[in-house]
Amino acid sequence: MVSRDGTAGSDGVRVGLAELLGLRVEAARLRIAGRGRILATRHGGHLSRFRGRGMEFDEARPYQPGDDPRNMDWRVTARAGQPHVKCFREERERPVWLLVDQGPTMRFASRVAFKSVVAARAAALLGWSVTAGGDRLGGLVFDEARHLEQRPLARTAGLLPLLRALAAAPLSGEGTGGGGGFTGLAAAADHLARRVRPGSLVFLLSDFADLAAADAWAGRLGAGSELVLIQVVDPLERQAPPPGRYPVSDGRQIGWLDTRSAAARRAYAERFAEREARLVELTRRWPAHLVRLATDAPVGPALARGLAAGRAI
Secondary structure, eight states, rough: OOOOOOOOTBSSBBOHHHHHHHHHTTOOOEEEEEOOOOOOOSSSEEEEEESSOSSHHHHHHHHTTTTOGGGGEEEEEETTTTTEEEEEEEEEEEEEEEEEEGGGGGGSSSSHHHHHHHHHHHHHHHHHHHHTTTEEEEEEEEEESEEEEEEEOOOOTTTTHHHHOOOOOOOEEEEETEOOOSSSSHHHHHHHHHTTTTTEEEEEEEEEOOOOOOHHHHHHHHHEEEEEEEEEEOOHSSOOSSSSEEEEEOOOEEEEEOSSSSHHHHHHHHHHHHHHHHHHHHHHHTTEEEEEEEEESSSHHHHHEEEEEEEEO
């Protein structure tokens, strides 16, 4: 049974819109900055690979006919004995996407808060940080019955529909693309991959419970973009509870978890280890950053540490 986490607007099972809106202040602790992989063509606050007149000096190169004389690098010219000009990396705006899994396996926890609630809080923190930085934000929030899709928009126009969807159960379908649900993360990711343009930053928030060894959706979704996988895990998933026979329910049916034998407990741990290994292999095969969150730990500090440790964005 999930205990109350003491957070206003949430009982650990569902998250309130007021709480997600209130995370705007805490989001200031996150730093989402460019890493030189920004390929978008709209001007904004991140360094791009395009060279031109911008804010950041990139290199000096030999003068070519048509170059702006105002960019002459006189020091390098004098040293090299031939005309050189300064090149700059321009600052560009970047579309950011949030793909938030709210499916059946996410509606679980042994303590503090459902994985779906942790994912919603993390998505809100990311969203507020993105909008504060001046980037356009869009996303896809989905469960098995409904989904809400929002194209990237500036300021809070792209964020607020996503927050309302995260606070709603079931999903309301409001926004620019409400519709039926997805059978799993792979289907949702494939759907989003057809909308994400090169130069985007994409966050996937899920427990990755249905991850398959041959998944290629990460490659399609991350093609030309930066991909960050945020895994939400409950402590009970990592290690079986003490020997016993435990009732387990999805709200409709009741089953039993039997951990009385050492072999059963060992097999339990091995299944989770295999899932973790598949996720790590996926990040290597289709280059992606991996951040882990737990249902029994405060979301904000854990997310900030995870992003900083991987220098993910």
